[in-house]
Amino acid sequence: MSFFRSEDMVDQWCAARGRPRRPLVSLEQLWRLALAWYENRLSPEARRPGPDEMRRIFAGIGLHGPFWDPQADRFG
Amino acid sequence: MDADTELRLAIYRHIAANAVAPSVTQMSRALGRSAAEIRAAYQRLYARRVLVLQDDGESIRMAPPFSGVETQxxxxxxxxxxxxxxxxxxxxxxxxxxxxxxxxxxxxxxxxxxxxxxxxxxxEPVPCVIHFAVPAAHWWDDIVYT
Known part of the structure; x- marks a missing residue:
C-alpha cells in the first residue's frame, strides 16, 4: 500500500497501469491500523490478528466489505 | 518462553537498537544456538508470517513493520x-x-x-490518502508487492 497526495493521483496511477481503483484509507485510519498490528510487536505476546479479529479491527475504523475480509474469495 | 519466540524478540530488539536486520551469525551468537538451528527457526517464523526472507533463505527481507532492505x-x-x-x-x-x-x-x-x-x-494531518491495491485475502500471495 502506498501514499498518494490526492485521489486524483491515485486515479492517474491506476489508469497508467490498467489497475482497478481500490479502497482509499485516511492517515488517521492508517494510524489505527498501525497501532492494531504493531503496538505490541516487540513484546513476547505479540501475534498477528486472526481473521475474525482482522474483520473487527477493519470494521471498527469504517473499513467494510469483502475487500477487507481476509477470507473473502470475491476478489481476484 | 519458547525458542522461536525468544528468537523473534531478539530479531526485533536487534532491529530496534541498530536499525538494521541481524544476520544468522549474529542471532546464533546472541542466543547460543547453531546457525542451522537459527535458519530452521527463520523458516518456521516465515511459515507463521512473522518474517519474510530474501532469496538466500536466511537474510531478513521483512520483519514487519521493519524492512531489512532499503525502501522508499x-x-x-x-x-x-x-x-x-x-x-x-x-x-x-x-x-x-x-x-x-x-x-x-x-x-x-x-x-x-x-x-x-x-x-x-x-x-499530524498531511494532505494525502493511502491506496490499498490488494484485497486483504491476497496480501500474502506476494507480500513484497502488497
Whole structure:
C-alpha cells in the first residue's frame, strides 16, 4: 500500500497501469491500523490478528466489505 | 518462553537498537544456538508470517513493520533511521517503538516527497490518502508487492 497526495493521483496511477481503483484509507485510519498490528510487536505476546479479529479491527475504523475480509474469495 | 519466540524478540530488539536486520551469525551468537538451528527457526517464523526472507533463505527481507532492505519509506526515530515496507508499516515503526517519528516517503504517482510527523498520539494531518491495491485475502500471495 502506498501514499498518494490526492485521489486524483491515485486515479492517474491506476489508469497508467490498467489497475482497478481500490479502497482509499485516511492517515488517521492508517494510524489505527498501525497501532492494531504493531503496538505490541516487540513484546513476547505479540501475534498477528486472526481473521475474525482482522474483520473487527477493519470494521471498527469504517473499513467494510469483502475487500477487507481476509477470507473473502470475491476478489481476484 | 519458547525458542522461536525468544528468537523473534531478539530479531526485533536487534532491529530496534541498530536499525538494521541481524544476520544468522549474529542471532546464533546472541542466543547460543547453531546457525542451522537459527535458519530452521527463520523458516518456521516465515511459515507463521512473522518474517519474510530474501532469496538466500536466511537474510531478513521483512520483519514487519521493519524492512531489512532499503525502501522508499524512511522513518527517523531519535537518532536512528529505519526502513519500512509500505505506508502502513511506515506508521507502524513509531507505533512499534512507542516513540515519535518522522516519516519520509513519496507520492507514488507524482514521486513528490511526502513528510509526516508522527507523535505518540498519531500523525499530524498531511494532505494525502493511502491506496490499498490488494484485497486483504491476497496480501500474502506476494507480500513484497502488497
Amino acid at each position: 519509506h524512511r522513518v527517523r526515530v531519535g537518532d536512528k533511521e529505519y526502513f519500512a515496507n509500505c505506508a502502513w508499516d511506515a506508521l507502524g515503526v513509531p507505533a512499534a517503538l512507542h516513540a515519535a517519528g518522522q516519516v519520509s516517503s513519496r507520492c507514488e504517482q507524482s514521486l513528490e516527497p511526502l513528510s509526516i510527523r508522527v507523535g505518540r498520539d498519531g500523525p
